[in-house]
Amino acid sequence: MEENIKPLETNDNDRIIQVNIEEQMKTAYIDYSMSVIVGRALPDARDGFKPVHRRVLYAMNELGNFSNRAYKKSARIVGEVMGKYHPHGDSSIYDTLVRMAQDWTMRYTMVDGQGNFGNQDGDPPAAMRYTEVRLHRIAESMLDDIEKETVDFQLNFDDSLQEPVVLPTRIPQLLVNGSSGIAVGMATNMLPHNLSEVVDGCVAYIDNKEITIEELMVHVKAPDFPTGGIIYGMEGVKQGMMTGRGRVVVRGKCHVDTKASGREQIVITEVPYQVNRDALTDKIGQLVNDKTIEGIAHVNNESNKREGTRIVVDLRRDAVANVIINQLYKFTELQTSYGINNVALTKGRPKTMNLKELIVEFVDFRMDVVIRRTQYELRKAQERAHILQGYLIALDHLDEVIRLIRASATPDQARESLMNAGWGIDEIQAKAILELRLQRLTGMEREKIKEEYDSLMQLIARLQELLGSEALRYDLIKTELQEVKDKFGDKRRSEISFLSNEMRIEDLIEEEDVVITISHLGYIKRTSSDEYRQQKRGGRGSIGSRTREEDFVEHLFVASTHHTLMFFTEKGRCFWMKVYEIPEGDKTSKGRAIQNLMQLPQDDKVRAIIDIKDLSDKEYINNHYILLCTKRGIIKKTLLEEFSRPRANGVNAINIMEGDQLIEARLTDGKCEVMMAVKSGRAIRFPEEKVRPTGRGAIGVFGIEVEDEKDEVIGMICVHQDDTSKTILVVSEKGFGKRTAVDEYRITNRGGKGVKTISVTDKTGSLVGILDVSGKEDLVITCKSGITIRTSIADIREAGRATQGVKLIRIDEKDEIAAISKIQEQEEAIVLTETSIDAENEALDKIEGAAAAEGEIVGNADEAADNQEDNTEENNSENL
Structure with missing residues (x-):
């Protein structure tokens, strides 16, 4: 009987479905791709969330984990999310929860965390069983009205519960906090923005539906990172706003401090977004060890939770801080670039969107x-x-x-x-x-x-x-x-720095007159001109700058914040700097070392400054000249156009011979008369046409004869031929000075000895300064001790060129005048009211009267000798 039993016949081919493997792979991969794109990697354009963020916040809301209630363990939140809505592992959910609580990761945190949530140095957060969380108030605004059927709900992964498809947020979350993710075949990288700016942009769109992206950028200026920093250049930002794709360069923020020992240190107070501070510190140390960057003695990360970011880079004594900062930007993450790729889901499909499209999506969703x-x-x-x-x-x-x-x-x-x-x-x-x-x-x-x-x-x-x-x-x-x-809403954290080829940054700087001071040791600052009070002649003056004992203010003048300053050094180099780039300080501050602001060698120093309104004005620069003179009496004239292309490391303005140095530079229109004065009290006057224009590399020609090694040129002025209102002001070391008519100096050929301009005695001291004045300016006298006095030039009487002048300032026996400068008359002068100096002025007037009488006698005796010198000047002059 068993032999009659036969096995059931089956045909295996009946259970096999023949398919095209190529088509099957395409279909399976597309299904997988869309699942990743829609369900994991890309945010929704409406609420700005990926599913995991949305599920975490919704679960916390359902648990009643509100900002005004007690914290709950993070593990409880993770379990709730994983068990009900997001079955993808506890680590990914906890990482999401942690990121939403980190104020250096999110521009506006959505979770209020209690415990160790890591730090900006890369330290990891504590385990979820140790930390506690609750919703932040701003996150509650993203969940408002969810119970009022404002959004659609869908079944969760096991069809046992309902979860929202999107949150009914009142916050433009996608623009405010940004998003990043890698999908299949596409990625998104949206940068954070300032909430106040984004709200203003949304309101501007509601008021005008036809608004352009350029008009929206008036409100939404640029990304705003939680860690601050400086956005360096706006071209990439503009491309990102216009097209949804662009590139943003961000620099850390730093400044230079001077320690008590005199050494300088670079202090980094803000780093670019998502930069690890410890990794940055290690990188700087590695570059120093590799000798890629030289001049750094030590680097240390002193950051803490209370004071924030502080990375200190100690410099060697011979290091130039500005150079080191540029090297840090070049070789480390202190300068970092971020790609803008605004890809988000709209109507279930990924799309690259510009600024206006993102705002439109949010406003339509709110509607x-x-x-x-x-x-x-x-x-x-x-x-x-x-x-x-x-x-x-x-x-x-x-x-x-x-x-x-x-x-x-x-x-x-x-x-x-x-x-x-x-x-x-x-x-x-x-x-x-x-x-x-x-x-x-x-x-x-x-x-x-x-x-x-x-x-x-x-x-x-x-x-x-x-x-x-x-x-x-x-x-x-x-x-x-x-x-x-x-x-x-809050203030913007990231500063915006425009590149020179993008726009005029002067448009963002208020134009005002400021006083520029440069000390003997090379410290520079700008100060409001209102801080210098006007005093009467003969006053004691006030502290104009607190300097080191061996330092004193050497240059002091007024310039507009929109102008460009040309700095000429004693070795004949020329550097450029915008006035607004000079650090601001009050009248008593020391200022910043000029080597830190420009690449000036340690063995060189600034001797002359020229204020230029606009180097891009072709007509102006081709009709003006730079006139230079040296201590040994050399003079040189060069067209301003040759100095119209600023370079970071400067250019040669004049070739200086050994033992000589540049002392003065003047801007002229080619129609001036030049006057040069020497320490021994002589001055010469000759037409500017006597000096032919030469290139920047030339040596120059003789302007005045310097008789011996102890004598030297102390100044040069240029007076316009048609200007009859000018007088010549000279000041001596001991505080004596006077004004003299220009016509008293006979026009001669260049290269002569000149004539007496002040009677130099032991009482007056050597000649220290010469200025061309009209009487409408104020005179600022600076002493080597740091004392300055500002007085009206109209109060200084005119006298013959051979007199010793009158007392302008009372100085201590060991003190001397270091420099003089003039300031244009202010609309409202501040008159000294501290003490009455009438009695002092009366006594000084008597002294002046006696000095004037003495000067007339001396002047008559010297006039014949001066005339004899004048007759031989033209014969003695010669070219180099």
């Missing part, structure tokens, strides 16, 4: 939320008003209602009796009447029901009006956005 919320509130109000209307009907027929209820055997029979009583009560109202408590039947409760009904009818009318008017809905959206800005 949808407002409509759905209004419809929900209207429905609920109408339902409640319907019940209250039933209450009022029942109260109007109270006795009959009570009789009907008492006569009914069951609640269902009582409900039917109320519905059939002819009062217009439906089933819902009848059921509500039966559930009415007896205390609501009192007269006072009846009034409350009536008031509630009336207010509901008013609310229903407003809601219906809102649904019927798009303009009212836009006004409501603007009002809610303004509330968000008032509650959570």
Whole structure:
């Protein structure tokens, strides 16, 4: 019998479905790609969240983990999210939770964390069993009205619960906090922005739907990183705003401090976004060990939670801080670039969006939320008003209602009796009447029901009006956005630095006159000119700058913040700097070492400064000249156009011979008369045409003869030939000075000895300065001790060129005048009121009178000798 049993025959080919493997791979990969794109890597353009962020916040909301309640363990939140909505592992959920609590990662944190959530140095957070969290107030604004059917819900992964498809956020989250993710075949990298700016941009779009992206950028200027920094250049930012793709360069913020020992240190107070501070410190140390960067003695990360970022780079004595900073920008992450790639999901599909499209998506979403919320509130109000209307009907027929209820055997029979009583009560109202408590039947409760009904009818009318008017809905959206800005908005953290080829940064700088001071040891600063009080001649002066004991102010002048300064050094080099780039300080501050602001060698120093309004004005630079003179009497003229292309490391302005140095530089129009004065008290006057223009590399020609090694040129001035209002002001070391008419100096050929300009004695000291003045300026005298005095030049009397002058400032026996300069007359001069100096002035006037009489006698005796010198000047002059 067993032999008759046969196995069941099956055909395996009947269970195999033949498919094209190429088509199957395509289909499977596309399904996988879309799952990654939609369900994991890309944010939704409406609320700006990826699914994991949305699920974490929704789970915390469902747990009642609000900002005004106690913290809950992070592990509890992670378990809730993983068990109900996001079955992808606890580590990914906890990493998301941690990032939303880190204020150096999120521009506006959404989770309020308690415990160790890591730090900017790369230290990891504590385990989830140790940390605690709750919703931040700003996150609650992203969940507002979620219970009012404002968004669609979908089934979770096991179809047991509902989760929101999108959150009804009032915050433009995608622009505010940004997002980054790598999908399949695409990626997104959206940078954070300032909430106040984004809200202003949304409001501007609502007011004008045709607004351009350039107009939106007036409000949304650039990304705003949580760690601050400086956005270096706006071209890439503009491309990102216009097209959704661009590149942003961010630099860390640093400054230079001088330690008590005199050494300088670079202090980094802000690093670029997502830069590890410890890694940055290690990189700097590695570059020093590799000798890629030289001049750094030590680097240390002194950052802490209380004071924030502080990385200190100690420099060697011979290092130039500005050079080291540029090297740090070049070789380390102190300068970092970020790619903008604004890819987000809109209507379930990935799309690269510009600034306006992102704002439009959010505003349209808010419009949808407002409509759905209004419809929900209207429905609920109408339902409640319907019940209250039933209450009022029942109260109007109270006795009959009570009789009907008492006569009914069951609640269902009582409900039917109320519905059939002819009062217009439906089933819902009848059921509500039966559930009415007896205390609501009192007269006072009846009034409350009536008031509630009336207010509901008013609310229903407003809601219906809102649904019927798009303009009212836009006004409501603007009002809610303004509330968000008032509650959570803050100032921009990242500064914006425009490159020179992008725009004139002067447009962002207020134009004002400032006083520029440079000390003998090379410290520079700018100060408001109002800080220098005007005093009468002969006063004691005031402290103009606190310097080191061996230092004193050597250059002092006024310039506009929009102008360019040309710095000429004693070795004949020329450097450029904008006035607004000079560090600001008060009158008593020391200033910054000029070597830190430009690449000036340690063995060189600035000797002359020229203020230029605009180096890009072709007509101006081709019709003006730079006139240079040296200590040994050499003079040289070069067209300004040759100095119109600034270079970071400077250019040669004149070839200086051994033993000589540059002392003065002047800007001329080619039609001036040149005057040069020497320490021994002589001066020469000759036409500028006597000096022919030469290139920057030339040596120059003789301007005045210097008789011996002890004598030297102390200054040069240029007076326009048509200007008859000018007088020549000279000042000696001991504080004597005077004004003399220009005509008293006879025009001669260059290269002569010149004539006496002041009577030099032991009482006056050597000549230290010469200026051309009109009497409308103020004179600022600076002593080697740091004392300065500002007085009106009109108070200085005119005298012959051979006199010793009058006392301009009382100085101590060991002190001497270091420099003089003139300041244009201010509209409101501040008059000294500390002490009365009338008596001092009377005594000084007597001294001046005696000095003037003495000068006349000396002048008559010297005039014949001067005339003899004048007759031989032209014969003695010669070219180099």
